[in-house]
Amino acid sequence: MRPVSIIGVGMIPFGKYPEKDTADLAWPAIKQAMEDAGTDRDDIGIAYCGSVYGGMMIGQRTLTRLGMTGKPIINVENACSSSSSAFHQAHMAVASGAYDVALVFGVDKLSQFGGGTIPLVDEDWEISQGMLMPALYAMRACRYMHETGLTTEQLAGVSVKARAMGAHNPDAQFQKEISLEEVMNARPIADPFTLLHCCPTGDGAAAAVICAGDVAHKFEAAPIKILASDLCTGTYLTGYRDMTVPEITVRGASEAYEEAGVGPEDIDVAEIHDAFTIAELLYYEAFGFCGRGEAIRLLEDGVTSIGGAKPVNPSGGLLSKGHPVGATGIAQITEITRQLRGSCGARQVEGARTGLAHATGGGAMGMDHGACSIHILQR
Amino acid sequence: MRPVSIIGVGMIPFGKYPEKDTADLAWPAIKQAMEDAGTDRDDIGIAYCGSVYGGMMIGQRTLTRLGMTGKPIINVENACSSSSSAFHQAHMAVASGAYDVALVFGVDKLSQFGGGTIPLVDEDWEISQGMLMPALYAMRACRYMHETGLTTEQLAGVSVKARAMGAHNPDAQFQKEISLEEVMNARPIADPFTLLHCCPTGDGAAAAVICAGDVAHKFEAAPIKILASDLCTGTYLTGYRDMTVPEITVRGASEAYEEAGVGPEDIDVAEIHDAFTIAELLYYEAFGFCGRGEAIRLLEDGVTSIGGAKPVNPSGGLLSKGHPVGATGIAQITEITRQLRGSCGARQVEGARTGLAHATGGGAMGMDHGACSIHILQR
Numbered sequence: 226m227r228p229v230s231i232i233g234v235g236m237i238p239f240g241k242y243p244e245k246d247t248a249d250l251a252w253p254a255i256k257q258a259m260e261d262a263g264t265d266r267d268d269i270g271i272a273y274c275g276s277v278y279g280g281m282m283i284g285q286r287t288l289t290r291l292g293m294t295g296k297p298i299i300n301v302e303n304a305c306s307s308s309s310s311a312f313h314q315a316h317m318a319v320a321s322g323a324y325d326v327a328l329v330f331g332v333d334k335l336s337q338f339g340g341g342t343i344p345l346v347d348e349d350w351e352i353s354q355g356m357l358m359p360a361l362y363a364m365r366a367c368r369y370m371h372e373t374g375l376t377t378e379q380l381a382g383v384s385v386k387a388r389a390m391g392a393h394n395p396d397a398q399f400q401k402e403i404s405l406e407e408v409m410n411a412r413p414i415a416d417p418f419t420l421l422h423c424c425p426t427g428d429g430a431a432a433a434v435i436c437a438g439d440v441a442h443k444f445e446a447a448p449i450k451i452l453a454s455d456l457c458t459g460t461y462l463t464g465y466r467d468m469t470v471p472e473i474t475v476r477g478a479s480e481a482y483e484e485a486g487v488g489p490e491d492i493d494v495a496e497i498h499d500a501f502t503i504a505e506l507l508y509y510e511a512f513g514f515c516g517r518g519e520a521i522r523l524l525e526d527g528v529t530s531i532g533g534a535k536p537v538n539p540s541g542g543l544l545s546k547g548h549p550v551g552a553t554g555i556a557q558i559t560e561i562t563r564q565l566r567g568s569c570g571a572r573q574v575e576g577a578r579t580g581l582a583h584a585t586g587g588g589a590m591g592m593d594h595g596a597c598s599i600h601i602l603q604r
Numbered sequence: 605m606r607p608v609s610i611i612g613v614g615m616i617p618f619g620k621y622p623e624k625d626t627a628d629l630a631w632p633a634i635k636q637a638m639e640d641a642g643t644d645r646d647d648i649g650i651a652y653c654g655s656v657y658g659g660m661m662i663g664q665r666t667l668t669r670l671g672m673t674g675k676p677i678i679n680v681e682n683a684c685s686s687s688s689s690a691f692h693q694a695h696m697a698v699a700s701g702a703y704d705v706a707l708v709f710g711v712d713k714l715s716q717f718g719g720g721t722i723p724l725v726d727e728d729w730e731i732s733q734g735m736l737m738p739a740l741y742a743m744r745a746c747r748y749m750h751e752t753g754l755t756t757e758q759l760a761g762v763s764v765k766a767r768a769m770g771a772h773n774p775d776a777q778f779q780k781e782i783s784l785e786e787v788m789n790a791r792p793i794a795d796p797f798t799l800l801h802c803c804p805t806g807d808g809a810a811a812a813v814i815c816a817g818d819v820a821h822k823f824e825a826a827p828i829k830i831l832a833s834d835l836c837t838g839t840y841l842t843g844y845r846d847m848t849v850p851e852i853t854v855r856g857a858s859e860a861y862e863e864a865g866v867g868p869e870d871i872d873v874a875e876i877h878d879a880f881t882i883a884e885l886l887y888y889e890a891f892g893f894c895g896r897g898e899a900i901r902l903l904e905d906g907v908t909s910i911g912g913a914k915p916v917n918p919s920g921g922l923l924s925k926g927h928p929v930g931a932t933g934i935a936q937i938t939e940i941t942r943q944l945r946g947s948c949g950a951r952q953v954e955g956a957r958t959g960l961a962h963a964t965g966g967g968a969m970g971m972d973h974g975a976c977s978i979h980i981l982q983r
Contacts, residue, residue, distance in 0.1 A: 282966040285973035289840045297835040302679040321700030456676040461668045587661040594664035
């Protein structure tokens with residue numbers, strides 16, 4: 226397996242685009258990534274698309290509009306980590322030597338469902354019992370509050386931070402700061418969550434071009450190295466276990482750190498899967514950014530804000546940038562790539578050298594039959 | 605890239621299983637393939653699932669029921685070649701050295717839609733103009749009949765052959781021979797097709813275990829070598845072109861033959877994508893089994909029947925075995941594997957050494973934004 230680098234990224238501003246179809250959302254992001262990389266469509270050897278709701282052949286239908294035909298195209302669905310799982314496959318395709326350059330993109334249009342929580346599949350027994358995502362995460366929040374003394378007000382601070390960061394991201398679905406009072410007083414969803422503890426539904430697309438390390442010099446872009454590409458699956462344990470420890474992410478983080486040869490102390494910037502406020506705190510601990518019960522200290526001391534020692538979700542994260550599921554994984558990778566290049570303007574993490582992107586889903590925090598993908602990048 | 609072999613295959617009889625959910629269809633096929641390979645679930649390094657209509661995380665939801673958790677699992681959607689595209693990815697995962705053993709399966713439950721032609725996606729402009737699959741293939745049949753003088757009666761012979769072969773396959777959806785008169789007198793669908801020119805809707809699942817050539821000796825099964833694994837995409841040409849020449853398959857066949865180091869004359873048995881009668885004849889020509897306009901001679905001379913020089917679709921093909929889309933690609937690979945092992949009983953192609961499996965879809969014959977995957981196997 227040979228080294229692989231990211232040479233181009235792109236995304237459309239996340240939001241609601243009722244007048245566009247899914248393929249129309251995706252192609253501007255792809256064009257942006259290819260222009261960023263300085264690649265022509267003939268340079269691309271293989272393409273991957275991650276999407277949950279895009280429908281049959283969404284990758285092919287999108288690339289046809291760009292005149293990119295003939296090449297192998299593979300559509301990947303892995304819930305919230307669909308496009309990061311696609312990225313994992315693209316990485317393998319290039320690392321193996323089978324292809325020199327790969328395109329990978331993610332896209333979804335959630336506004337087609339009219340908003341609110343979108344059910345998974347008919348066969349999902351948990352969903353049929355009312356265990357929709359907000360409820361599953363809220364249970365974890367309640368348990369963590371019980372165990373650590375975290376208050377609802379402190380938890381609301383995660384959203385305030387997310388929106389403060391998203392305010393500086395022109396690609397974020399929400400680009401306006403909010404106050405603690407606004408979070409606390411929003412309409413209730415699942416105790417302790419109000420609406421503003423939950424990521425929004427929306428539409429979006431993101432794309433990346435990757436290539437073999439030894440051919441990166443052929444293209445204009447400054448390459449960002451992929452140190453680790455990890456994908457793992459939940460373990461659907463029954464019986465008692467600690468629902469506040471996202472085992473799949475703990476395991477994935479350990480595998481990714483080992484593959485990259487770095488530890489949590491080396492991560493300068495991270496994009497992690499903050500679908501709900503509680504998730505961000507639990508992931509601080511899962512990634513080893515702090516010890517058990519200490520997550521709120523990181524947040525309140527500003528460690529994970531811009532200017533802190535370990536900024537998390539400078540893009541605004543899922544809570545502010547948005548979460549059009551299939552697009553999320555590559556949008557995180559796009560943000561980390563831009564951070565490592567130093568091109569993020571007001572939300573730039575100064576001097577960031579090593580970054581991490583984390584997308585997980587398919588069950589609450591991906592813990593059961595979920596998927597978790599973690600990428601560690603370095604300039 | 606290192607050599608990769610198939611060490612286990614399995615499938616459930618195709619048919620209609622209204623009482624089962626999609627995951628319930630899949631797991632018996634997986635169990636059969638793993639028992640066939642002599643592999644334990646701990647031997648599997650990575651798993652792929654191909655499905656079109658299985659819904660979110662169908663791979664994970666299936667493998668959970670077998671207690672196979674924790675491993676990376678990727679869901680692939682590529683229309684009719686979903687599971688063969690998944691097989692292509694699994695092949696790359698093992699050939700690259702990243703994993704020693706991979707599981708790949710395909711599953712779909714079409715009976716959930718109640719039968720008839722199933723639309724693709726809302727955004728498909730052709731479908732909205734009434735260009736459903738039977739219509740698209742029927743146009744090609746009319747053109748080919750015009751150009752070559754093929755008659756409707758001769759075309760119906762493809763279905764008679766398919767059912768004659770399927771009659772000996774305990775896994776086929778239809779296991780009963782039919783007469784030319786029955787095909788001719790069935791209800792009309794799209795001229796010149798009656799119902800019996802069209803593959804049925806149905807449910808099914810198939811699975812395979814593959815491993816690196818140099819570790820195959822660890823398992824009980826006699827390995828079948830994968831000589832070529834090719835995946836390509838249509839070229840959506842506009843303007844005039846010959847609709848009776850499936851360019852994507854011609855190109856894929858050329859790539860696959862080159863990769864395998866064999867030619868059409870070396871293929872002892874083939875499973876090709878006979879979604880409609882005309883497709884089988886056009887593919888004889890696309891694969892170089894005969895020259896332009898000569899396909900009907902192969903059929904009528906018995907060349908492509910059991911006992912002929914080049915039996916095609918001994919399983920009964922899509923027309924008789926059935927076509928639960930996501931399952932089809934691996935079911936074809938299952939049949940070729942069994943043929944090369946010599947375990948097919950009354951439908952055995954004697955002495956078969958090299959075989960070919962071909963799944964294509966996503967637009968008529970995959971010619972536009974479709975996908976085509978071709979695998980060449982050898983004992």
